[in-house]
Amino acid sequence: MTAASTQAVTPIVLKAAASDLPSVDRILNLAEVQPLLAQYGRTQLTSVLRKHLDQLRAAALSDRLTPADVDTTQLVSALEKQLATVNQPRLRALFNLTGTVLHTNLGRALLPDEAVQAVISALTTPGNLEFNLDSGGRGDRDSLVEDVLCELTGAEAATVVNNNAAAVLLMLNALAQKKEVIVSRGELVEIGGAFRIPDIMQRAGAKLIEVGTTNRTHPADYANAITARSAMLMKVHCSNYAISGFTHSVEVDALAQLARPHGIPVTVDLGSGTLVDLAQWGLPSETTVRQTIRQGADLVTFSGDKLLGGPQAGLIVGSADLIRRIKKNPLKRALRVGKLTLAALEPVLRLYLAPEFLTERLTTLRLLTRHQLAIRAQAERLLPVLQEMLGTHYTVTAEAMFSQIGSGALPVDQLPSFGLAVRAGNAANGGKRHGRALDKLEKSLRQLPRPVIGRIGNDTLWLDCRCLEERDESLFSTQLRAIAL
Incomplete structure (x- = not known):
């Protein structure tokens, strides 16, 4: 064998x-592109196509363009992916396995089916919305819910704005502008x-x-x-x-x-605001709106998307x-809610x-009252599926853990739960736990279709299974196959 024959052969890389x-125009007229035109429209498709061709042209000028890049099939595939990415909703459905049921960053309360159907209608x-069917004249949008709110809380009247912060702001501006509001230091x-x-x-x-101090306030401090x-004495829920x-x-x-x-x-910012005694279902007790009214509160503000379980x-x-005075305030129109x-x-x-059906029909309460044994059984069903997908890179175990209600509701109380604990390496074989490996897996889970x-x-x-409804378990298991490690 000659010396020349032993030299490495440099592969020839073809350039385009x-x-x-x-x-x-040629791309737009391709048969493979017609379904994309029908789905996304010519304007958007042409815009994305031009941008892609500009990128390929820049690659050609820097001698990085290959024949594969200009292949028609690959061009159409790239165009399809880019259009799908551009049109992917920014607000997406996901699986909440954080263990926090009312997670502010994940949208808080999930609506029951009755509410979903009403929104669709x-x-x-x-x-x-503002039409009185009896008189044929203009109506008051608050009337759609005022009667039932009064029945549930024992209040004389009610009004609704876009969140509890807005409710507090409106109440103070309507009743205490340029006046004094007395609050305990421990509630600021x-x-x-x-x-x-x-x-x-x-x-x-x-x-x-x-008035008072951070930890102790007495009646004499208010007096x-x-x-x-x-203008008022105000109590604030310690969220x-x-x-x-x-x-x-x-x-x-x-x-x-x-x-x-x-x-x-006397006004009370009750924060989460529950309408029923949660203790009857084994949950931590929380003062209800009715109890607060009965104790002498003249006004109570609370949220709709926390313990109440609504929007x-x-x-x-x-x-x-007082409600009448609040509704006359110009801010009421700025802060009012819409028909949805x-x-x-x-x-x-x-x-x-019908409180006897709440644990079945009200999604939030159903999740809060899930029994640990049922959650454990679910976690154990999912364990082998996740372990198979992760292989020997990670060790998955089903373990007891604690959920929390979230969104400031009963902040120190925890709910016994169960879920999957994932650790880097195979602990049984003496593998080490690596933070970067967990970060990589956590990111991969965030990039799944759901x-x-x-x-x-x-x-x-930690993947707490409390908020993983059994009806979603199959989809959860199926898409684990898309984990990219």
Whole structure:
């Protein structure tokens, strides 16, 4: 064998030139492109096609274009993928395996079927949003839900705005502008997005009067702060945190006794706002809106998409006179809800008229009351499927874990749950846990057709199965085959 014959042969890489690129018209007239034209339209398809050809032309000028790049089949395939990507909804369905049932970042409460059907009807047909069918004249959109809200809460009147923050803002602006609002220092909370009670008080034009201390406030603190400029005594639900130990707070009934001689209302920002006693289903107890009204609150504000289990909304219930004043405020129109919110809210509220069926029909309560044994059985069914997909790169076990309600509702209470714990390497063979490997897997799960959202902690990816409905289990298992590692 000669020396020349032993030398490595350098492969010849074929290049394509910009002149090899087909024209836009030629591509648009291809038979394979006609289904894309029918689906996406000529305008959008042409725009995406031009951009793709510009990229290929740039590759040709830098001597990086290959014959495969200009192959018609590959061009059509690339065009199809780019159009699918461009048209993929930004708001997508996903699997919530974080263990947080009311996850603010994932949309909080899931609506029951009755609400979904009502929204579809409101989307596709005209409705009596502000039309009184009895008189034939203009109606009040609040009337669609006011009666049932009053029945469920014991309030005299009610109104609805777009979230609880808006409800608090509107209440303060309507009743306390340029006046004083007395609040315990222990209740000056901050919730998600750096939303703080003192800030909203300022925006509403009210003057905050802080009383007591962070951990202890007494009736005398409120009494000593009442002046001729006082507009209300206000209590705020301690969202997302709890103070324990040497503490004292003043209950609503005691505040009502202080406020009545001065003719000022007691208002309560109840935050999550539940309409039923959760303890009857073994869940942590939470003061209901009805109890708060019965204790003497003149107004109560609460959310629609937390423990209530409905759409995003802020509800204000209480004194008819105060609600009337609130509804006359110009901000009410700016903060009012649309027909879709009301369409979803009404059937959710009506589910509470038959509380014995709530754990079956109200999605939020169904998820909160799932028994740990049922969740465990589900996790054990899914374990071999996920382990097979991950191979020996990861170790999957079914383990007990704790869920939480979320969105500031009962922040220190946990719900016994079960799920899948994924660790990097094969622990049985002495494999090490690698944070980057878990990050890679977590990202891959987020990139599935229906993203899977879990949580990483203690060198483990936790996939809590509480919110994985059994009807979705098959789809969840099937798409695990698309995990890219």
